Amino acid sequence: xxxxLHVELVAADRSVWSGEATLVIARTxxxxxxxxxxxxxxxxxxxxxxxxxxxxxxxxxxxxVHGGFISFADDKLSLLAEIAELADEIDVERAERAxxxxxxxxxxAAERRADVRLKxxxxxx
Amino acid sequence: xxAQLRVYKRRIxxxxxxxxxxxxMEMIAASRIVKAQRQVAASTxxxxxxxRAVTAVATGSNTKHALTTEVDNPVRAAVLLVTSxxxxxxxxxxxxxxxxxxxxxxxxxxxxxVVTYIVGRKGVAYYGFRERPVAGSWTGFTDSPTYADAKRxxxxxxxxxxxxxxxxxxxxxxxxxxxxxxxxxQTPVDxxxxxxxxxxxxxxxEAVKDKILPLYDFEPSDEAxxxxxLPRYVExxxxxxxxxxxxxxxxxxxxxxxxxxxxAEELIKSLTxxxxxxxxxxxxxxxxxxxxxxxxxxxxxxxxxx
Numbered sequence: 001x002x003x004x005l006h007v008e009l010v011a012a013d014r015s016v017w018s019g020e021a022t023l024v025i026a027r028t029x030x031x032x033x034x035x036x037x038x039x040x041x042x043x044x045x046x047x048x049x050x051x052x053x054x055x056x057x058x059x060x061x062x063x064x065v066h067g068g069f070i071s072f073a074d075d076k077l078s079l080l081a082e083i084a085e086l087a088d089e090i091d092v093e094r095a096e097r098a099x100x101x102x103x104x105x106x107x108x109a110a111e112r113r114a115d116v117r118l119k120x121x122x123x124x125x
Numbered sequence: 126x127x128a129q130l131r132v133y134k135r136r137i138x139x140x141x142x143x144x145x146x147x148x149x150m151e152m153i154a155a156s157r158i159v160k161a162q163r164q165v166a167a168s169t170x171x172x173x174x175x176x177r178a179v180t181a182v183a184t185g186s187n188t189k190h191a192l193t194t195e196v197d198n199p200v201r202a203a204v205l206l207v208t209s210x211x212x213x214x215x216x217x218x219x220x221x222x223x224x225x226x227x228x229x230x231x232x233x234x235x236x237x238x239v240v241t242y243i244v245g246r247k248g249v250a251y252y253g254f255r256e257r258p259v260a261g262s263w264t265g266f267t268d269s270p271t272y273a274d275a276k277r278x279x280x281x282x283x284x285x286x287x288x289x290x291x292x293x294x295x296x297x298x299x300x301x302x303x304x305x306x307x308x309x310x311q312t313p314v315d316x317x318x319x320x321x322x323x324x325x326x327x328x329x330x331e332a333v334k335d336k337i338l339p340l341y342d343f344e345p346s347d348e349a350x351x352x353x354x355l356p357r358y359v360e361x362x363x364x365x366x367x368x369x370x371x372x373x374x375x376x377x378x379x380x381x382x383x384x385x386x387x388x389a390e391e392l393i394k395s396l397t398x399x400x401x402x403x404x405x406x407x408x409x410x411x412x413x414x415x416x417x418x419x420x421x422x423x424x425x426x427x428x429x430x431x
Contacts, residue, residue, distance in 0.1 A: 010170045012272040012364060030345040043178060044344030045353045069354065071178045073341070078174045082272065082357070 003037035004056045005075045009063060011084040016063065020056035024077055026070050027051075033070070041073040048112060050120040051079060062087040064120035066113055083113075087120045095121070127407040133400035137393055144389035150213065151382035154375045158308065161269070161372035165305070168272075168368055172361045179358045181341055182351055183321055195320050199296035201238040203260070203285055204228060204315075205278070205363070207302035207370040208245035210267045215381035217303060217311070217374055218247035224313035225301040232299075240285070240295055244278060244367065260285075270371055275364035282363075283356045286319055296320075298359070302366040303373035309380075311373035318362050319355075 007024060009017040025034045027049035035042065048066040055061055068081030095117040102111035206225040208218040225248075229239045243249050243262040252259050261281050266274045288294025298319040303311050343350045 008170065008174065010174060012168065012171050012361065013164070014167045015170045028344050029349070033344065041341045042344060043181060043341040043350055045350055069175075069178060069350075069357070070344075071174070071181070071341070073181075078178075080171060080174050080178070080357075082276075082360075 003075070005035070005037045005039075005072075005077050007053055007077045007079070009051070009053075009065075009079045009084055010081070012082050016084045017053070017061060017086060021053045021061075021077075022056060023052075023054040024079075025052040026065070026079065028070065035070070035072055035077055037075050039072055043071045044069065046070055046079070046081065048116050050116060051084075062120050064090060064117045066116065085117065085120075090117045090121050092118065092121055127403060130400055130403040130407060133396055133403055137396045137400065140389050140392050140396065144386055144393070147382045147385040147389060151379055151386055154379035154382060157268070157375040158372055158379060161368065161375055162305070164269070165365070165368045165372055168361075168365055172365050175354075175358055175361050179321065179354055182343070182347060182354060196290070196296045199237055200290055201240060201293075201295045202232050202297040202299060203240045203242060203282060203295040204232070205242045205282060205298070205300045206244065206248050207300070207366055208243065208248035208251075208267070209370075209374045210246040210264055212247065213381060214374055214378040217377035218245065218251075221301060221303050221313045221370075222248060222251050224315055228299060228301055228315045232297075237297070242278075242282060244370075267367070267371060267374060270364070270367035272360075272364055275360050275367055278367070279356065279360040279363050283359055300363065300366055302370045303377075305369045305372040305376065308376055311376055316362075316366075318359055321355075 004020040028044040053061040065081040066083040099114035
């Protein structure tokens with residue numbers, strides 16, 4: 001059986017997801033990074049973007065993360081984000097509406113947030 | 126009904142109306158404490174992970190960061206005071222204000238200028254009445270603060286810290302809030318957020334202290350990580366302080382309202398006793414009037430018979 005790493009995905013006001021995983025892919029400011037068990041201790045700054053977690057039982061969990069940090073040591077990985085949502089928690093219609101509104105108001109940050117949410121749901125990234 | 130009795134009845138009615146209100150406020154506060162405590166608990170994973178990360182960077186890298194290094198001669202300190210928006214919470218706000226006053230005195234004795242920031246209407250009113258300068262104030266969310274509120278508060282503070290001292294920036298950042306110890310005990314405390322004192326951080330992460338912290342790889346670089354990490358750290362500390370203050374506020378209000386309800390009960394009891402005595406006096410008087418009237422009549426008839 002492949003080695004596993006323990007993942008904690010926490011937002012500022014709640015714990016979003018925690019469990020065992022075999023691979024975690026997140027987007028740091030210097031590019032996408034994949035963390036597998038036994039990775040060197042790491043502390044990085046996250047971009048707002050989707051985070052993909054391949055869980056120990058073969059399922060895939062996708063979450064939209066808006067800013068934050070990834071820290072990994074001793075096969076324990078924590079993803080800290082001010083706002084984090086699992087893909088199945090995201091309201092697609094609301095995100096689409098937010099995207100339209102952000103586009104019309106030329107609000108780059110809001111547009112990016114809505115875009116990340118939608119991408120996390122559709123799995124295109 | 127006698128005049129005296131009517132007055133007592135009226136007072137009993139008004140006191141029981143007040144008692145109903147205080148009882149309701151007590152119950153509302155009691156239910157909100159639980160909610161606030163749950164929020165504190167929910168924010169703990171983020172805060173502890175963040176503290177761990179900050180400790181790791183601060184101890185694991187040799188970079189001197191503006192937010193972590195102590196200035197040789199600190200000349201200005203910012204104090205963030207957390208009070209409540211509403212009263213009727215006993216000594217909650219005034220205790221926090223008192224603690225802030227003490228801290229201010231202490232900092233001034235050390236030769237530092239103090240810049241005050243305030244959360245909560247009560248603190249704003251206190252400083253406004255005394256015409257003291259306040260650098261920034263926020264109101265309207267002390268009941269149930271959200272992370273966005275904490276961010277709003279933290280923004281100007283972080284800006285002030287990052288600014289050069291010569292241009293009006295601050296060298297230290299202190300926070301005064303009421304710590305929620307238990308349902309019965311809430312103590313106002315002052316803590317220094319910045320510059321980060323590593324002993325404090327180590328104490329907060331008691332569990333991590335025993336282990337040797339791993340040598341982290343910093344992505345993209347340790348300065349960049351610190352740059353991004355420290356504002357988040359301050360925000361999360363402020364968020365935690367706001368949540369604890371909210372829980373304390375509800376607990377203090379519950380206690381104040383409970384003693385108000387008890388007092389009202391006591392008052393109703395003694396007023397009822399007085400009303401009973403007044404009623405009894407009325408009855409006695411009526412009886413003696415009737416008896417007196419009857420005997421006067423009897424005397425008159427006896428006189429006419431003769």
